[in-house]
Amino acid sequence: MTTEATAGRGLREISNENYVFLQKWVHQASGIVLDDGKKYLVDARLSPIVREEGLDSLDDLCNLLRATRGAALEGKVVDAITTNETLFFRDVAPFDALRSVVLPELLERNAATRTLRFWSAAASSGQEAYSIAMMLLDMGLSSWKIEICGTDISEQVLERARAGRYLQIEVNRGLPAKFLVRYFDRAGLDWQIKPEVRRLVRFEKRDLRDDLRGLGPYDVVFCRNVLIYFDIETKKKILAGIRGCMSPNAYLSLGAAETTFGLDERFLRRPLNGAVFYQRGE
Amino acid sequence: MQSSPMRALVVDDSRSMRMILAHILGQLGYQVDQAGNGRQALEVLDRERNEISLVLVDWNMPEMNGLDFLRALRANPRYAQVTVVMVTTETQASQMIAALEAGANEYIMKPFTPEVISEKLRLLGLAA
Structure with missing residues (x-):
C-alpha cells in the first residue's frame, strides 16, 4: 500500500539508533564498513526496498531485519548496499596500461601455453570482465x-552480468x-553482448572474505x-586471499584511492603508463 | 601548460541542444563555436582555419546533415586532425557503422548526461 511517506520524494531519515544497528548488521553480513557519514548512501540504496516491501520507513526495515531471519530480505539489503556503479572501461589509465605494458609482457611470458587468465574480483553487472x-x-x-572470471557477493548483479544485456545509457x-x-547486437532498446565475447567470461558468486582457494x-x-x-x-585478509590466487609475477589493479602499502608489503608497486599495478613477486 | 584554450565546434539545429553541449564543453575548458547545420559548420571551420580541433555534430539537420558534413570534412586533408563526435538520436548499429566508416572518431547516443560527454572525450585523450 502506498502511503504519503512512501509516495513522497524521500523517506523520513533513519534514527541514530537504527543507523548504528544497520552499521553492525551490514558489517556482519558483508564486511562493509558504513561510517557515520554514509546515511545518504543507506537512504539511496535501501529506500527502494522499503517501498517494495510496503514499509513506511527505513526504521521499519531495521525492525524487520531484527525480527526476521528471512534470507530473501537479507540478500536484498546486502545486494543494495554492495552494488556499485560500474562502467565499461571504467578509468582509462588501467586499461591503457593493460594493453600497452601488461599484455605484451604476458604474451611473451605465456607464449608456451598461449593461456591468459583474468579475474574481475568485484564484477558487479559484468562491464569490467x-x-x-x-x-x-x-x-x-x-x-x-x-579465461576471464567475474565474481561478486551479489547474486542479483551476477544474473545481470551473465545475461550480458545492457541499457543504452550504460553502453553510451x-x-x-x-x-x-x-x-x-541490438536487442530491442537494449544492447546484447555477442556470444564470441560471452564465451570468454564466466561469473560466480564469491565473498572476498572467504577462503578463495580453488x-x-x-x-x-x-x-x-x-x-x-x-x-x-579485512583489507589485509582480502589482499592475502587475492595474492594466493595470482601466478608468480601476476598483476593486481586496485582503485585510485587504494593501495597495498601498509597492508601487504609482498606486493611490488609498479607505476605503468599513468596507472599503478601491484605485482606479486616470484 | 596550454597557453590558449582548446577550440570546439558544436553543430546542431536545436539551439537548446547547442547551448547544453557548449556549456558541457565550456566546463571541460573548451572555447566553443556553434553552427546550425553542416554547411554552416564547414564555413566556420574554413573561417577559423586550423584553430578548431573538436567537432560535436548532430545527424539530422536541414540543408546539410551530419553524415554529409562528415564526408565533406574528411574529403579535405586540411581537416585530417579534427576529431569528430556524432551526437545523435540515431541509435541503430548500421548507422553507427556508417558514421564510423565516414570518419567519425566517436559516437554518442541521445539522451546523454554530461558524464557521457566527458568520458568519451577522455577516451579520445581530449579531456582530463
Missing part, C-alpha cells in the same frame, strides 16, 4: 586460451563506439574500488 574480453579480442588474441558511457558495433591462478586481477569499503584487518 566484458571490457577485458573485448580488449583481448580487439588485440587479435582470439586463438589464445582465455565509457565504451568506444567501435567496440559497441563490433561486440554487441580460484586461479590468475595473470591479472582487477579488484578496483572494493577495499575502500572494508576495515584494515
